[in-house]
Structures are given as structure tokens and as C-alpha cells.
Amino acid sequence: MLTPAGRFAPSPSGDLHIGNVRTGVVAYLWARWSGRAFRWRTEDLDRVREGSGERQLEEFRGLGVRIDGDVVTQSHRTDLYASACDDLAGRGLVYECYCSRRDIQSAPSAPHAPPGAYPGTCRHLTEAQRGEARARLAAVGRAPALRLASDVREHTVEDTMLGSVTSHVDDFVLRRGDGVWAYNLAVVVDDADMGIDQVVRGDDLASSAPRQAHLCALLRLPVPEYVHVPLVLGPTGARLAKRDGAVTPAQLAVHGFDLWAWMGESLGFGPWRDIDDALMRFDPARMTHEAVVFDPPPLTAAG
Structure with a gap:
């Protein structure tokens, strides 16, 4: 493919x-x-009807749309996402996060970060603190999420429709606490594996492109051409x-x-x-x- x-x-x-x-x-x-060829992927890691x-x-x-190759289904590819995460973890680029959404919303924002960006609360915990946090989550039937230890504050991509797009890159989630692989990791791995070098999608997703391009670089994967079209x-x-x-x-x-x-x-x-x-x-x-x-x-x- x-x-x-x-x-x-x-x-x-x-x-x-x-x-x-x-x-x-x-x-x-x-x-x-x-x-180019045209491929179809069903992104069924989260909500499915x-x-x-x-x-x-x-x-x-x-x-009349003609699909090239087999339809790809994300739920059948979780081993690829786990392998990519293991690669990052082996280089010290992944850490456990024990925060709830409420914890993140109530935490002070990092300097120059947009509202809602993760402030890195769990990034520098001691092993003792991590053990206590794991036990606390386990007591209520929860598990920690996995986050990328990002080494940049922001990243820029060149978009065919929009020109330069720069977005903040926080320590975004790679795997949620419920075990579901996160969108940003899955699409990066899938696009590279499927030979996707052109990503055309709605411009509401433009702010995700810098995160994904940065993750491509960390995983040594090619960055696709981004084309964000009007909604x-x-x-x-x-x-x-x-x-x-x-x-x-x-x-x-x-x-x-x-x-x-x-x-x-x-x-x-x-x-x-x-x-x-x-x-x-x-x-x-x-x-x-x-x-x-x-x-x-x-x-x-x-x-």
C-alpha cells in the first residue's frame, strides 16, 4: 500500500x-x-454506531468514488499504535498521567499556553508519587493515561490552502486512561503505514496538524502534505x-x-x-x- x-x-x-x-x-x-491513489479508513476507536x-x-x-486497496479499520491495528508508543517510551518520551479532566481544567496554565492545554502536571513526579497516584486510580477502577513528553512549545506546518499554520504543542495524550489509543497517534501511524502523503480534511482540524507533524518527526515518519478545506x-x-x-x-x-x-x-x-x-x-x-x-x-x- x-x-x-x-x-x-x-x-x-x-x-x-x-x-x-x-x-x-x-x-x-x-x-x-x-x-494519487485514494484510500478509505474507518476510524472506529471511539464512538461507533x-x-x-x-x-x-x-x-x-x-x-462513483473508487477506493484503491482494502478498507482499513483502526480497531484492527492497535498493535501498530502500541509499537509506536513503545518506540517513544524507549526514548523517554512517554509518561503516565493521572489527571482527570477536572484536574486539568482547574490547574494553572503553563506560560504562553492556550486555554485547555495540558500544563505538565504529572511529567516530573517522583516514583513514589507515581505509585501513590496509580494506587489511587486503581481503587476507583481507573488507569493512567499515557502522554507524550513534548520537547517543543509549538510547531509550524505549511498548508496548501491556509499557508503557515502554527499551533501550541503540549504533552498530548497518546493512550487514554480507558486504554483507547488517541486520535493524534493513530492517524500519524496509519497515514505512514498506508502510504498517505496527502491529507485533505476540514479546516476545523488545522490546529491538529502541527501536533501530528511533530509526532511524525519523533517517530521518523514522513510528514504528509496538509490541505485543510473550508467547512x-x-x-x-x-x-x-x-x-x-x-x-x-x-x-x-x-x-x-x-x-x-x-x-x-x-x-x-x-x-x-x-x-x-x-x-x-x-x-x-x-x-x-x-x-x-x-x-x-x-x-x-x-x-
């Missing part, structure tokens, strides 16, 4: 709304435009959500909604007829850099 490739990697937590679908289609078009992953994949196949917003200007009304392709089909025409228009290309028309006319240089507001029709009994 080590072919230059793009990807779409939805979480199977429910049906995709048209903003998610549009981002996935753009990822496919950008990969094909740049001569039965059957939604299969529906998401079939929806894209119904749109679809709901009528209030917040991210489009299912509570806004009819927002999934199936719900909108009840209203006679032309998904291809809307996607082309919303991206600045004029209406597309189908995937072949989109592939022929797609050009990143012409694509809008602005978010689009979508005011969905109401849900109907049929939708």
Missing part, C-alpha cells in the same frame, strides 16, 4: 451530513487530480449539524436536492453533473477558500 495516496477517514458514529460528504469528495478529487461505517462507504461508492456551516454560522434539519444526502433526496450541483456550486466551480464532470473540471487553484452557509430544509417524516 506504500503508493502516494490521499484518503478519507470518517468515524462510524452515524450517517454523514453533506458537509462531511463534500470534504470526502474533495479529498478524492484532489487525490485523483494529483495522480452499528452499521454506519458500511453505510458511509456505500454512499461514497454510490457517488459547510449551518444557518447560525456554526458548523453544520444534524440538529439543523435535513442535512444527510438521504434526507435531502426527499426534497429533490441535487447533491452534485450543490457541491460544485459551493466550491466555486458551478454546478457539477456527476463525478466524471467533477473530475474533469476540478482544479484546486479555482476552489473557494471561504466557508459556505447551508440553510437546510426541515426534516420530513420520509426523511
